[in-house]
Amino acid sequence: MTISETLPPRAAATLDAIGLVIFDCDGVLIDSEPIASRTLAEALAAAGVDITPQEAHRRFTGNSERDIRAMCMRDYGLEDLEGLFTGWHQRLYAEFATTLTAMPDIAEVVAALERPKCVASNSTLERLGASLGQLPLWQSFAPFVFSAEQVKRPKPAPDLLLYCARELGVEPARCVMIDDSPHGISSAVAAGMVPIGFVDPTDPRPGRRALLKAAGAFSVAMGAAELPAALAAAAEALAARAERPGR
Numbered sequence: 001m002t003i004s005e006t007l008p009p010r011a012a013a014t015l016d017a018i019g020l021v022i023f024d025c026d027g028v029l030i031d032s033e034p035i036a037s038r039t040l041a042e043a044l045a046a047a048g049v050d051i052t053p054q055e056a057h058r059r060f061t062g063n064s065e066r067d068i069r070a071m072c073m074r075d076y077g078l079e080d081l082e083g084l085f086t087g088w089h090q091r092l093y094a095e096f097a098t099t100l101t102a103m104p105d106i107a108e109v110v111a112a113l114e115r116p117k118c119v120a121s122n123s124t125l126e127r128l129g130a131s132l133g134q135l136p137l138w139q140s141f142a143p144f145v146f147s148a149e150q151v152k153r154p155k156p157a158p159d160l161l162l163y164c165a166r167e168l169g170v171e172p173a174r175c176v177m178i179d180d181s182p183h184g185i186s187s188a189v190a191a192g193m194v195p196i197g198f199v200d201p202t203d204p205r206p207g208r209r210a211l212l213k214a215a216g217a218f219s220v221a222m223g224a225a226e227l228p229a230a231l232a233a234a235a236e237a238l239a240a241r242a243e244r245p246g247r
Contacts, residue, residue: 015232017239018115019174022164022188023141025121025132026061027180028198029110031101032131033061036092040068043088049076058205062181064122064154093130102137103200105224110140113231118144120164122154122183144168156183158191165191173241176234178227180208185215194218194234196227 026032037057044051049072051059060068069085072078110117118141121128125147132138132145144167148154151163165172177188180198188195197212197220209220218237221230 015115015235017174017235017242018176018231019170020165020168020176021113021115021117021231022120022161022175022177022193023110023117024177024179024181024184024198025119025123025128025145027103027200028178029103029106029119029137030132030135031103031200032096033057035095035099037061039092039095040088043084043091044072044076044078046087047076047078047080047084049078054204062122062155062183064148065124065127066148067122067154089127092127096131096134100131100134102135103224106227107137107140109224109227110137112228116168116170117141118146118164118168120146120155120160120177120184122148122160124149154183155179155181156186156190158187161187161191161193165193174238176231176238178221180212182211182215185212185217189216194238196221196230196234198227199223 023029026036034057037060038053040060041051041053041056044056060071069081072081078084119132128145128147146160146164148160151159153159161177162172165175172192175193176196177184177193178196178198179185179188180200185195185197195217197209197217199208199212199220199222201223212220218234219230221227
């Protein structure tokens, strides 16, 4: 069943107002963030940094690897970043290969979405291949899986999202971005897109909905089950915008 078939006729009719749906990867498509935070905390601890997985999750989640490296140099005075990150990647990718899963119900939402779609992630292309690339979800997006490595500036700058829109030939104003990070929401706002916040209902961090709304989210979905309605509302807003005089 498609998303359109699950919605009231009026809402279903407006989905074609969306030219492109852009998905963040970590924390939206795949349940990778707890694994990444824990293994990064272990790598940092081995380098002499006193940090818990919870603190690593709070500090680093949503940042590009180049930004994480800069934070490690600035905040912890670490110098052997190549050795640290090589070791982290080895441990991280090994765990991805055995324990990584898709976020609950997201595969069904993606399969039912009959609109152009792509992935825009602050993760490296190597990490995307080692994570999303290990799951059937990859085939729902390939070859339109994009990394911040491909642009000058990662999210929260708009560069990556504008790159996605250009690659798929869609005006930014007709794009919807789904992201669980304020960085991604800010990026969508800067790109002139409609941002939908995403919160894993099991996320232990408090105030996530309010945080994403404060960053500019049009709406916030608490888990994949709420995404169809959020997409319909975003599409309706886009349709109304297109009908305004001068458009």
